[in-house]
Every structure is written in C-alpha cells, then in structure tokens.
Amino acid sequence: QGVLVTGLGTFAMVQERFHGEEEVYVVRRPVFRLDIDALCLQELAFPTVAIPGDVKIKPLNYKWLSRATSFPQHVVEDCVQETILLYSFQLRNRQRLAFAFKDIGVLSCKDDVLCMRFYYDCVTGLKSKASCIALLHT
Helix, strand or coil, rough: EEEEEECEEEEEEEEEECCCCCCEEEEEEEEECCCCHHHHHHHEEECCCCCCCCEEEEEECCCHHHHHHCCCHHHHHHHHHHHHHHHHHHHHHHCCECCCCCCCEEEEEEEEEEEEECCHHHHHHHCCCCHHHHHHCC
8 A cells, every 4th residue: 555645755565575594574664756846856866666566556635634633624735735845945956854754754865865764663563573674675
C-alpha cells in the first residue's frame, strides 16, 4: 500500500527478499519516491526508488485529515499544497531545509543529495522478524 502526495512524492511499503547465509528473509520496508517539479531539483541528486506495480497507491486522504484535525477539508487541502509549494520554492532557491513527517521520517538534503530518512520506529514498527535487515537497506 502507498500514499501519493501530489507535487511531492509517494510513500509506500515494499517487500523485498534478502539472502542470508542460511535463509532468505522477506522484509517489509518503507520507501519514498520523489515527484517534485524538475525545476526545483536542479543541481540536486536523489535516489531512484522503484515501487512495484502490485503496490496499491492511493491519493492522500484529505477527508480523513480534515476529521483528524477538525479543519474543513478545503483548508487542509490548501495547507498541504501551499506547504509543498513553499518547500519546492525553497529547494529551487538553494535553501536546503529538512521537511519532517510525523512518525515517518525527514526529507532532507545533505551534500546536494535529497532523500528521505525514515525514523527507526517507522521501520521497526512493521512487525517483521527481519526489521534489522530492513533498517540496513532503508
């Protein structure tokens, strides 16, 4: 399953197989595929993330966010879009600010590489025996 945040990117959970010395581990781990306007990403490198075709991607649920925050849905939608526009503007103007996502991780730029760094609890909270392997590959 995954969530598309239009103008920013897609958060998803993927399953991967890693071969240990004696067994194969199937690991669930979070990934983020960046989808910001190319003009904003000039002079920046970012990892290419493949999300398998069988992962269901849904748009950000503004109705749920509206209920969770007690703000009208149109206010929530405008706030999210304006925040993304502001972040894009800052990247375009070479301001390398971190963009934190509660309980998920931080989208940050270091040495002109823009990437998502997931919080430890986000990765290990996937209830997998192979959480340590997922941490190493996230």
